[in-house]
Amino acid sequence: MRTLVHLSDLHFGRVDPELLDPLRDLVHRLAPSVVVVSGDLTQRAKSEQFEEARAWLDTLPGPQIVVPGNHDISLYNVFRRFALPLERYKRYITDDLDPVFIDDEVAVLGVNTARSLTWKDGRVNKEQVDKIRATLASMPKDIVRVVVTHHPFDLPEGSTDEDDLVDRAHMAMDAFADVGVDLLLAGHLHKSHAGNTQARYKISEYAALVVQAGTATSTRGRGEVNSFNVIRTEPRKIEVDRYGWDSVHKQFQLLATEKFMRSGNVWAEVNEGLLAAGI
Template sequence: MPGDASILFHVSDTHFGVEDRAAMAWFEAGVHAEQPDAIVCTGDLTQRATHRQYADAADWFAGLGVPIMLQPGNHDMPYYNLWERFRRPYARFGVLEVAVGAEIALEHALIVPFDTNVPAQLRWPWSDGVVTRRNLDAALARLEALRADPRPKLVACHHPLLAEQDGHKNPTIRGDQAFAELAAAGASAVLSGHVHFPFDQVRSRDNRAMRMVGAGTLSTRLRKGAPPSYNVIRIDRGGLIEVEHRNFRREN
């Protein structure tokens, strides 16, 4: 019998190397207890993209036992090996590579990948997002191919596409343009990470509205007083998207 809702666990910024092991165990227990239909991790699996950190990440994600989509973050490109950073930025994902940018089809939702990373930029820090025409066109092509499908389309990327508040400088270059074009192409929401605190907003550009959902972190690199956290996203058969933020507390 078809389910009444598709359940997606949205996690981000695990930062293996500086991970919060208690928070990771808490997330893992939630996955095993509730068996979501899929997990989306919106980047920064590792702290410095070392082989050891990727091996630890691979072991952990393999142990979760559900379908996974991984969207790389700025920390997931080699930090010291510039040849790898520019020529093969995601090669160290290893066994996880099959999950990088893997489109996920759930009963009541479709998850489309979108890469907002570049190996270098003409500004500092290099950690902020950049929308390239090539990567945006790839995401738009997938949305166009899925346009006739009535299921909501959720786009997954690492960097939030808009500034935290309208009127503030957008740290993601061409993020406003990407937001408008993705919304026009039929995306219902954008899932992201990077900022280490959760949010759920409805924003608009060019008279197009779209949901922006950010996951926090499961690492020790906390910001704005936000504890480690992840999101549970439920999409019902009518296309309604419900987001639950779950915060880790030490008594968990």
């Protein structure tokens, strides 16, 4: 089993500083196999915000898979936005925009979906998808395959803005089905969500698990408490714990656990009765 701590939308420049130390301490206690950060490390891609983000990431355990978000590209500096869109991100965070972690149980592939030509939307391109296909194609089936993006491949219940979805998602999903991607992690919406891709993407005998993280530390909660996910992966079972900020006790508390199992290449939520029966 591998444990992934999934953080997103840190937004240094608009963080609640009260959350940083308790979150850091809890992440260490959780002893993750990998820390995943799915974008928007800063609010406005300023050097001092990247410096703060880098300093805080350095207090977390590794290995870390970090990808940029749309807020990590300058918004108001037009030259920097189009000529040097992720130069500060690469200087302070990492120059690897599509990072990879692989061991004998899990493969975690980060994909940069942030683009300077759109204000908040994101996309994947054929080269990125081809890299994912090449990386995963020859792996043993029991290695859990995880793709991390900032922009989501699916939307939480009640969200209707299709523009929030990553562009060229159908092209990517066809490739994911071919190589058996199990789990898609994303952020961007500041809303927590877990489900599968079956309703949106009509791919025969395939449905990946989609897990969306809320904002871990930003003051822009959009109606949710600050939250993050802890994901425990096995070849046929994935559990998702959602932790949320308790403002009374000044700590993150476990709010809910969702359990999913794989049948063939289809991931679906299961209830406790089925799990107890070994189904």
